[in-house]
Amino acid sequence: MLKAVLFDLDDTLIDWSGFHGDWARMERQHLHNVVDYIRVNVHPLNDLDAYATEFRMRTMDAWTAARTSLRAPNLGTVLVETAVALGVPSEKLDARRLLEVYAWNAVPGTRMFPDVPGALMQLHRRHIKVGIITNAYQPMWIREVEMASHGILQHFPECRISAADIGYLKPHPTIFQAALNCLDVKPNEAVFVGDDPDADISGAEAAGLYAVLRYSPGQESEIEPSIAQDARITSLVQLLPILDRWFPGWR
Ligand SMILES: [Mg+2]
Structure with a gap:
């Protein structure tokens, strides 16, 4: 039944099918929000380029590993790990808060x-x-x-x-x-x-x-x-x- x-x-x-935007540029705006939040509220962190580069590398690595392991990447984890890699103390970071300020929403064209x-x-x-x-x-x-x-x-x-x-x-x-x-x-x-x-x-x-x-x-x-x-x-x-x-x- x-x-x-x-x-x-x-x-x-x-x-x-109607999305023809630049994903990297769109993502950079979200990462900008995260870096701003960390700089103002958590720890001195000024280099958006460094954060975006580290984030993309970690995201790509997570998806590459997932192809064989089927272990799911997690955006919140990657946001935190990227900040830690750039010297932000992990105990000061909260994945949920970073995801809130990342501010994902409906993508234009979808x-x-x-x-x-x-x-x-x-x-x-x-x-x-x-x-x-x-x-x-x-x-x-x-x-x-x-x-x-x-x-x-x-x-x-x-x-x-x-x-x-x-x-x-x-x-x-x-x-x-x-x-x-x-x-x-x-x-x-x-x-x-x-x-x-x-x-x-x-x-x-x-x-x-x-x-x-x-x-x-x-x-x-x-x-x-x-x-x-x-x-x-x-x-x-x-x-x-x-x-x-x-x-x-x-x-
Ligand atoms: Mg699908």
């Missing part, structure tokens, strides 16, 4: 896919639980600020999980199990919808969930034939007929 549908966040619920509210309304109406599993390196409370400004947060009252909080990235089974526990459902009672063939589809299937691939029109030729062969969608409108096939009578 179908009890829950879990979703990836980026490029599944939030459309990043938006909620317009098919999200309708699909979620259909699931809510049939009392199907919903949740989010994202491979973000930001703790979930920060992504929730962004979700709220996109109008997505209200649709996910129960279960929102970021890899940064769990410590493991999809496709590691631990993060899928955390979401199943959170919603109190078994793997075969849950469907996962995501855009990444490896992290989302192979990961969800290995954890025992049904998996649906959301892809952009025109990208199908790049997808391995074995990935979600009979469960590929370009719009969440197409999700319900797949659920009908897997769980006859669910609605």
Whole structure:
């Protein structure tokens, strides 16, 4: 019996196709906030360039290591470790405070896919639980600020999980199990919808969930034939007929 549908966040619920900004420049503004805060409130630290360079190196190293370990990088940890590397005493630093002043929010050019509210309304109406599993390196409370400004947060009252909080990235089974526990459902009672063939589809299937691939029109030729062969969608409108096939009578 179908009890829950879990979703990836980026490029599944939030459309990043309209983002054409300069990521490094945008990130530098956030790091500027952090360096200002540390200088004024914590410890003399003036060199934004040094902080930004150290931060980028540590972030890249964390993601490189994560490719094999699947241990999730954590933005708060990297912000603290960067400051410590530049001589700020660790006992004076609080990751939560640095994340607050970092001030992540919705990225200009991104938006909620317009098919999200309708699909979620259909699931809510049939009392199907919903949740989010994202491979973000930001703790979930920060992504929730962004979700709220996109109008997505209200649709996910129960279960929102970021890899940064769990410590493991999809496709590691631990993060899928955390979401199943959170919603109190078994793997075969849950469907996962995501855009990444490896992290989302192979990961969800290995954890025992049904998996649906959301892809952009025109990208199908790049997808391995074995990935979600009979469960590929370009719009969440197409999700319900797949659920009908897997769980006859669910609605
Ligand atoms: Mg994604």
